[in-house]
Amino acid sequence: MAEITWLGYECFRIRAREATIITDPYASGLGYQLPKGLLADIVTVSNPDDTYLNNTAAIKRKEGEARVIDGVGEYEVSTVFINGIASQRDKKKGQERGKNTIYTMTVEDINICHLGDLGHALTAAQNEAIGDVDILFIPIGGNGGMDAAMASEVIGQLEPRIVIPMRYRTGENQPAPDVKLDTVERFAKELGLKDPVALEKLSIKKADLPENTQVILLEAK
DSSP states (O other): OEEEEEEETTEEEEEOSSOEEEESOOOGGGSOOOOTTOBOSEEEOSOTTOGGGOOGGGOBOSSSOOEEEOSSEEEEETTEEEEEEEEESSSSTTTTTOEEEEEEEEETTEEEEEOTTOOSOOOHHHHHHHOOOSEEEEEOOOTTSOOHHHHHHHHHHHOOSEEEEESSOOBTTBSOTTSOOOOHHHHHHHHTOOSOOEESOEEEOGGGOOSSOEEOEEOOO
16 A cells, blocks of 8 residues: 655655665755655656755655756666656756656656646657546646646646645745745646545555546645
């Protein structure tokens, strides 16, 4: 069984039999605070040049250092296969906001895709490289990146079983006031969701995946 916890912004902790993975650990200036003593085997970084999202030093491992993956390529760590796929943070080939790496990974036989700070709809090549998606972590907050309408388009391209939104405003200072993101309400309206309820965490097995796309909100820890 995979256990998924949202730590705020683009940061998730994925606990599975094979390994514990943390995505895009952020610095405190973002307005969130990472839990102390975070342990992981693998850390993925979508935007290594972004000081907000490259706080890999905060993540430890029981023995030695966590393996940091911060770019395009194919990786195998602790029997987890991870694929980093080139993309951009804007619609102008990265000229405005720079490059981004999409990550796919398989744990507990569940295919997970973390889009990072993707800022455009997927190309046919990117869609093919991502492949089948069981759980999709997708940014929805806008502010130069993907907004609710674009997120809806990408969900249609990938047709995941579960969608978990990320990178949106959850409070007055989360993220920091100068990071002007939309709240989840705009995304919920775009997808026609009524009164979505947030879970503390998602614990799921392959057999539990829904047949049709389901949106799950997680509470930021």
